[in-house]
Amino acid sequence: MKREFTCIVCPNGCRLHTEVENGAVTSVTGNRCPKGRDFAEKECTAPTRSLCTTVKTLGGGAPVLPVRTAGELPKKRLFEAMAVLNAYTQTVPVYCGDVLIPDLLGTGCAVIATDDWAPEAAELK
Structure with a gap:
């Protein structure tokens, strides 16, 4: 399954493209810093929000x-x-x-x- 979203970790606001198979992230592209991959993995497997x-x-x-x-x-x-x-x-x-x-x-x-x-x-x- 492919997912697309905007990274919100840093001011770059990278458009992330992810591929998920069997509940695990197999590919992340579009991130300009390493934080983007971590954000994508978290967002695809266990998303969280402040309230x-x-x-x-x-x-x-x-x-x-x-x-x-x-x-x-x-x-x-x-x-x-x-x-x-x-x-x-x-x-x-x-x-x-x-x-x-x-x-x-x-x-x-x-x-x-x-x-x-x-x-x-x-x-x-």
Whole structure:
């Protein structure tokens, strides 16, 4: 099976052409640096994505808090992760970098706040 996609590891944005047989990458062309081959293999065998979204808050301020995963989740579990985060409510105060969920879906990936949401932070904005 042939797959084509754009590498997102470095600013080159190489158009990668891959061939996959029996679940293994047999050929990668189009990469201008070695990172492209690694990206292509990962993307074809076990694609992952980081996740940025918002969660509900309780305790004043804005109704939602921006969050992101501290690492990457398996792409096939993103909708499952969003269901967990849609049901999650964070009490304030919370500060940028605080770990809200230490192990999302047993993946070892934490969910962290990307903004301060505390009474004193709201006064400064």
